[in-house]
Amino acid sequence: MIEMWDNIFTLLNPAIGESLINLDGSEAFHLMHLELNKVWKECYRVLSPGGIACINIGDATRKIGHHFMLYSNHYKILQACHEIGFHTLPLILWRKQTNAPNKFMGSGMLPSGAYVTLEHEYILIFRKGAKRDFPNETDKKNRQESAFFWEERNIWFSDVWDFKGVKQRISGVKSRDRSGAFPFELAYRLINMHSVKGDSVLDPFVGTGTTILAAIASNRNSIGMDIDLTLKNIIEKNLISSRDIINNYLTERYNRHIQFVGDYEQTKSTLKYINKYHHFPVMTRQERNLKQDLLDEIRLDPSGVIQVTYCDARF
Numbered sequence: 001m002i003e004m005w006d007n008i009f010t011l012l013n014p015a016i017g018e019s020l021i022n023l024d025g026s027e028a029f030h031l032m033h034l035e036l037n038k039v040w041k042e043c044y045r046v047l048s049p050g051g052i053a054c055i056n057i058g059d060a061t062r063k064i065g066h067h068f069m070l071y072s073n074h075y076k077i078l079q080a081c082h083e084i085g086f087h088t089l090p091l092i093l094w095r096k097q098t099n100a101p102n103k104f105m106g107s108g109m110l111p112s113g114a115y116v117t118l119e120h121e122y123i124l125i126f127r128k129g130a131k132r133d134f135p136n137e138t139d140k141k142n143r144q145e146s147a148f149f150w151e152e153r154n155i156w157f158s159d160v161w162d163f164k165g166v167k168q169r170i171s172g173v174k175s176r177d178r179s180g181a182f183p184f185e186l187a188y189r190l191i192n193m194h195s196v197k198g199d200s201v202l203d204p205f206v207g208t209g210t211t212i213l214a215a216i217a218s219n220r221n222s223i224g225m226d227i228d229l230t231l232k233n234i235i236e237k238n239l240i241s242s243r244d245i246i247n248n249y250l251t252e253r254y255n256r257h258i259q260f261v262g263d264y265e266q267t268k269s270t271l272k273y274i275n276k277y278h279h280f281p282v283m284t285r286q287e288r289n290l291k292q293d294l295l296d297e298i299r300l301d302p303s304g305v306i307q308v309t310y311c312d313a314r315f
Helices: 003-012 014-021 025-046 073-084 137-145 150-156 184-194 210-217 229-240 243-267
Strands: 052-057 060-064 067-071 087-095 120-127 160-162 200-203 221-224 293-300 306-312
Touching: 003 014, 003 025, 014 025, 025 052, 025 060, 025 067, 025 073, 052 073, 052 184, 073 087, 073 120, 120 184, 150 184, 150 243, 184 210, 200 210, 210 221, 210 229, 210 243, 210 293, 210 306, 229 293, 229 306, 243 293
Parallel strands: 087 160, 200 221
Antiparallel strands: 052 120, 060 067, 087 120, 293 306
8 A cells, every 4th residue: 555556556456546546545455455365375385385485564554535544464464374374473573663853644743633653564474384394314404504593593583673674766767766675684584584505485576686685695596576577687787796795794694693602701601512614602502503605606697597606604
C-alpha cells in the first residue's frame, strides 16, 4: 500500500487500480496480497525440505479519500504462508528509527488526530517442514565451517534488530527513482543464520541486488529475480566492482571478533578454544572449525552468470 508500487500492482491486476480510483483501500489491499500470495506459493514449492524463507515487510499507512488507515502487511503474509503450509518461526522486529523532524503524522501536538510513527519493519521467518538434517560427515563439516561467532549469535538471534535503513534513491533507471532496498547487514545476517556454504539463496524481489551481494560474501550461490529489467545493469555493475568492499566487510568482521576476544580476556577470563583455520581464540567448541573465506575474483561470464572465486583468508 505504498504508492510507489501502485502501477506495478495495477499491471498485474487492473482491478487494483480500479479499487484505488474508487477509493476502496481495503479491496486494493486485499487484491495486492492475492498477487503476493502467488510468490509465497512458488517459494514454498522450490524451497528445499527444512529450508528457511525470510520475508522483510513493513506495514503501511495511507490516506485514501478521507480515510487514514494502517494496512497490516505482515499479518496478511503470516496468514497466507500458514495456509500454504509453511511452519512459522519466531519473527524479528527491525527497528529502523529516523530522526527526521517531519516524521510525525497527523495533527501534530493536538489530540486526537495524531498518529504514532512506524519506525520498524518485520522479518518473518518460515520453515518448509521439519528441521534440516545434515546426514553425512561432509555435510557436518561444511556446517561447522559455516558457523558464526558466539558474540554474533547473541546479537543476530535477538528478536529486535536496531540499525538504520538505506537511501532509497536509484539513478539511471527509467521505471522508478526509488527502491525497496534493505541494508547489506540484514541480508548477510539472515543468510548466515539460516544456510550453509554452497547453499542456493533465492530472492524473488532482487531489486538492486543486495541479497546476491550478501550471498557472495557468505560463499553461497544465489538466484535473483525481478520484473524490472532496467535494474539488471545496475546489479551487474555493483557486483563486479564489489570485491574490495566485501573483503573489507569480512575483515571488519574478523577485527570485531578479535576486539571481543581482547575485551573478554581482559575483563573475565582466557578463552580455552582455538579456531583451527585462523588460530584465534573462540568462545565455544562449535566455533573451532569456523572458516572465513575472502573473495579472489568476481566476473561476469559470457552467458551472463556472475562467477566468484574465493581464497583462504590472510588477516
